[in-house]
Amino acid sequence: MKGSINNVKALECLPQTGVGIIYSPAIANIDLPKGLIDTLEVEPQTLCIRNADDSLQIPVNVFEQIQALPYNKLVHSIGAPVGGSLTPKRDQLDLIKYSANLFNSPWVTEHLSFNATTQFNTGFFLPPLQTERGLELAINNVTILQKEIERPIAVETGVNYLKPNTKEMNDGAYVSALAKATNCGILLDIHNLFANQLNGRQSIVDFLKEIPLEQVVEMHIAGGTELNGLWMDSHSGPIDKRLLSLTREILPDLPNLKAITYEIFDSYIPVVGDPVIISEMETVRDLWESRKIRYKAINNEQLPKAVYNVQKLNQEYQPAEWESLLGNEVIGRSSASEGTVQEERFEVYQKLIKEFRASMVARIFKLTTRYMMLVLGAEVFSAILNHFWESYPPEQLSYKEAKNFAKYLQKKEYKLPWLDRLLRYELAVLDTLMDETTRVVEFDADPTPMFNALSQGKLPETMGALGEYEVEITPETSNTDWLVLDHA
Template sequence: MRSNGTAGSRRRPGVATTYTPGHRDRLERLLPLVDYLEVAPDTFVDERSDGGSLRLDALHELRDVASDAAVIVHGVGLSIGSYDGWSDGYIRCLDQLMDTVDVAWHSEHLGYTKVRGEFLGTMLSMPRTKEALELVVERAAAVRERYCVPFLLENVVRLIPDHDSDYTEAEFLNELTSATGCGLLLDVYNLECDRANNGFGIEEFLDELDLTTVREIHVAGGVELGGVVLDVHSRPVKESTLNLAQEVAGRAPRLETVTYELLDEAVPVLGMDLIASEVVRVRDMLESSRTAGSAAVR
């Protein structure tokens, strides 16, 4: 079993939520509630470009916001696990963003969206083989060297049956973080999806995972379609997801923030009142976790 840390004295983790630049009304509502804003470069690509450039108005907005909330970056389009190479267009966007905005850290999904240059229409998780590990280790090291901020990788939902594996899920992540110095973005809702769809053992996974590498937690609410639970971030967070996040937060000594993740398309459907209340729920959960941890130490 790897080291899992303790709930001793430490800095209180912050609260974050996702934000797409260009919505000043949403921004004014969110800024008093959060410590971080998480942005996905994929959502504000300049449509007049070849896909390798971001909108200047969005970059300037994020640069101005940095005095009120730290900016963290969460990408979708890098496709770090594609055997024939990642997205050069996404890297150009990230270069532009890093040159313009002060970023606390950035993260990417540990999966792939392209095969032979063709977009799959979804994201698939990595096979847990030695070859896949070597590929991702090399690319993650290159990303860390390119940008002078921490780099995190996120666990993704398994949509297809597992390939024959050389590692358990936790072993793969432990080997990856040990070899690269990357941190983990642990999406606890994704863990719940895997448990519902594949019988994934969350408790065993957490016991085996080196939780000292977890820097960020994602919580979200999704949908069920045809008996399959999907990580479509469009709903309030279930109590079970918050409880799981609280457990991890109490055991992850280097945790920086918990992020309520929500697709931009879901914002008008849920409304800002509900979204604000979800952010407050996350903060209350963290405060409860901190209080419980302090009591345990005493």
């Protein structure tokens, strides 16, 4: 691909990878019928951990196991979003390139969003500033990826829960200008566009009229849910029938479409069950096989037209100013800009980020968080989490979020008999997972009854006897499932 990555003609020559699904261990464990899927789309950051010195560690054996699976592979990065003022970091570029080369990924996709300001991480992908200056930064970031990765880059069309700002470009115009300036591919996330239209932004039809359809190389499709009157890109299960109908109409107009990928968060897979996943993949397979057939929607529920209610923050911003303002709002801090008005839709981002941060802590400190909830009650524990979030900005990595929560608890010195014991133990487990060093944790009471009870979601009926006890923690007995760069 060298020498041709900036040529739109190169997109025509990309191989078809067909029907795909986002890879996760849960997906790998499903007994998928032979021939149902062609491709695994891999988010390399979710497979890696950070060393004690914060350097990125690539588990080569895990990557090679995925490479050995009998499917095509596509690299879908979540670590170098191109929609902000921060340029991709060196370790992320190296990881993406390593993954693309190992998997022989025909193209690489990345998000047209931002998830960090110059001061802090936001803990979530947020919409970029769609102005000329914001466009210049996105063009620069895409160009960096094209040069460094040496493969075609496709940018993903994002979800945006905010009302439009009339000082910005339309969603379609912004994506179009970026694609034309860089000759990059477009990852058309049709569910994101569906959510945007339902939530009052640009309609899918108007969006598609503005973008260069010949540059669409891949489509993402997913299920969603409603929250507080808004349609959420929750990747939570079956594809909406209205979206399926719209997608069938759109597919024949995408001459260079090479793949359709179904997205579902791995946490929902046990909830919906393997049969539903298989059924959804059969639906996606049908979309792919009939993609060139011209359909006209029959009995399709009418989607609301874009209403273009303007956000209250309807003024011109510089990219860094917008990122700081939006970032501060969605993590629950006061805006740094004077004279601004609270945008009610910020509350949606705040809720999503809080849920995500809570899950990060609970996944690592399972025993500690269960103990606190059982002793204090959910309402008090929620108040503690809220105060913690006010004190510490989000982290993109689970272990960093957990470390900050541990620091917070240690400073507060809550008078709960087993809190310090459980926290010391789970911090030791975390440290052992990070540096693979065996540790011994001392207890002044037998921890077995507490461990056993908490694993069942309850407090022990009888506390362990006082005495001198030791628990040895080794890398072999630790669970590293949660030690990932989380999808934000």
